[in-house]
Amino acid sequence: MTAVLHQLEVPMRSRESVLIHRPARGRLGLPCWLVLPSRTAPDAVPLIAVHGIQRGAYEKASLLRERAEALGRPLIAPLFDRQTWPHYQQLVRKGRADLALLALLEELRMEGIWQTTQFDLFGHSGGAQFSHRFAMLYPHLVRRLIVGAAGWYTFPDAAEFPLGLAARQDKRDDWGPKMEAGLNRFLRLPIQVYVGEHDCKPDENTRSGPAIDRQQGPDRLTRARRWSHAVREAAEARGLRPDIDLQVLRGCTHLFSDCVARGELTDLVLPEPDAVASSETRFA
Template sequence: MNKSYHLLKKGILYTLSVCSLFTVAGYVYLYVLPKGPAITTTSKIKNGKDAFVMYAYTTTKRKSIKIWTYKPERWKDNDQIVFIMHGGGRNAEDYLDAWVEIAQKNNLLLLAPEFANTFAKYTTNDYQEGNLFTFFGTPNPKEEWAYSVIENTFDHIKATHKISNEQYAIFGHSAGGQFVHRMMLLMPEARISIGIAANAGFYSFPNEQLEFPYGLKNTEAKLQEAYNKKLVVLLGALDNDPALGTFRTTAQAMQQGQHRLERGSTFFNANKELSASHRWNFNWELDTIPNVGHDYKKMSLQAAKWLTPQS
């Protein structure tokens, strides 16, 4: 009996030691060791397609990020700047390419940050959930939220290229749509003129009793300020097939709807009803596109109509 007890105790201690070792090693790898490509020399954004690498945060050099760019020849200071947020594939260059013709036609300076992560299939907290919390659930400082990277990038190009624009537009599809709507909820002070969240897989509902990322518990959401911002919830009428792309099927996600189209509509209506109950201003729009499914290229074309209503 004693021998069995000691073996069991030894096995438990060994398991706990291994788990602790993996936890510490994982934390160090994810949050202590430097991450990202080599920083590039600061220079003017070239006409056409280009890219540069900058430090993601202003408080530490621990993480760098690549920013893909496209600049039409006729673009000049105070012409429109648009951030393009990629989906879960972290394929920023593909998303940039989908917008090149749109940028040429409407004279838009495009910035497409690449939130690269080797473990993107297993963790979403660093990108579409805003990096509010580590993989282990501990809070990150606001200066290291993913949303702060967008503001930092805007400051970077303003400072290094003598750009005087005071605002920027932002579009995201799928995981990028998650990123955009959460940025609007959690950082309404960001200098966004209009945000377009397209075909998000699931949403952070305006419920402060529901755990983030499904709700807003333990976050710094400022709903009244967020409703004053211009947000377009852009949906594809045919984005009703859960088999397309990566689709979250947890119990909390499924309560939002059976597919992306239903979830987007439910999210928009929940916020509209809440703002009405408080008699708050509500500056959001719902736009459902006929005959389009989970297609970032076609959704980008519709998004352009919101950015440039005259086109």
Template sequence: MTPSRTADTELERRGRMLFDYGSTTLYASRFDARFSWLLYVPPDIHDAGPAPELIVSVHGSNRTAADYRDFFAEFARWNRCVVLAPLFPAGVRGDGDRHGYKYVIDGDIRYDAVLLGMVAEVEEKYGLSFPRFALWGFSGGGHFAHRFLLLHPERLWAASIGAPGSVTLLDPDRDWWAGTRGMAALFGREPDIPALRAVAVHMVVGGADLETWEITHRPGTPRYVEGANAAGATRPERLDSLRRSFEAAGIAVAFDLVPGVAHTASVVVRKAQDFLFRALAAKRQSDAKTADD
């Protein structure tokens, strides 16, 4: 017997609720199927209430994307947010490289475009609109987060940058990626300082995050550039240099140095959650005032 269309529809609904709401399954990106994403979507996201917001949570070198989704699942449930956790595999170009996404551009791959393609897919799939979103990343994700911020501040209402191993300073006298000289040639845009000032920016690192073996750049290695180590020896030193670079350009930064904490995302993310809670409340208050005006 052929199942009825009614039965098909009910099965489709069950499938959507199982795989597309709550903690979702992993989907290949239509923009580029070498990359994939998973979500947390509150089951009541289409009910009446404030406009849903998007939080993008970017993994580190260990690529535990589901953990990065789960960091914000409870936050999203109670604050009407969707969480998007992209998965950027190592060795996408067949070379075994673990670091490509951290620097945004890798050969012919533009990881900023990949992420924006994922955001567009999520908007289409759920009938939502995210002209601006919040971005969090830790370690390798912190690399990506602050460089995406430099390239696309107009797409963000908040950025929380966690313990990147290396930083891109707002320094037009140093070549990309140590500074911003050459950004226009590589990406077709320079830093937009007024737009950067409009983003709520947070930087966080553990006070005991002091290992340097992985983050010291050596001449002759693939991503070595002049000034690669100039921001400092340790992650706290480098992130503080990034903070000072931003503040010198008039960009306000909330900075957390977490005492006694090493390179541990599950601890540091609590500061990011607190920051994004405040930034979200401020955004919604501003949006409501704009609507009233």
């Protein structure tokens, strides 16, 4: 690990873990913040924490750092800058944010940061949009999905992509059908959804319109409930046992820091290993 750290920049040591900024490699590479615990098992599953439209990658890493250290799990918080990745939330628009993350993870694997075949994927707000779509496209890579306070969702239904998984009539791409091809595997994932109790009013960042409001509702709280219900119904319709849970965080707003301070979010995002193992056993 010492050799790896020598290649990275801006180390900031606490009593135990290390919080490091890793610059981008190449023009379309992603920088990231890394939390490297003092003791990490070779099979420790990393957490990928994806920021929202405010680009708070450092905030995610710093507020989850103590919990990651306690569990001995590496944390990777990629940064999608506004100029290069204006629509990173939709995954496949302008430059392919999904491929950028895959490239970053491969670089970090080569540097010895993580060695497992899967990772846990977490996103808040715009990051939740990215994360659930990434998991739909690459369900084989995700061990557990944590979706927090997304502004809107891709539903497992026949609406045109990105609202649903049907191909768009006026577009050459077919990302919806590509996601649908792996839908059975996605629907078997352990999925944790959360949203603040007071995140129940649309704001300037809430996408709205007749189609999306009719499908998903007017606000993040309603949309989290409808998407969770839709995922559960889609799994049951295919004869699968859904493993999706929705937590409404009492007293919490949309802010990530508020959800951490009031909603004990760190334990929800990074639970004890026994809780994750129990879910894996039930749905193996």
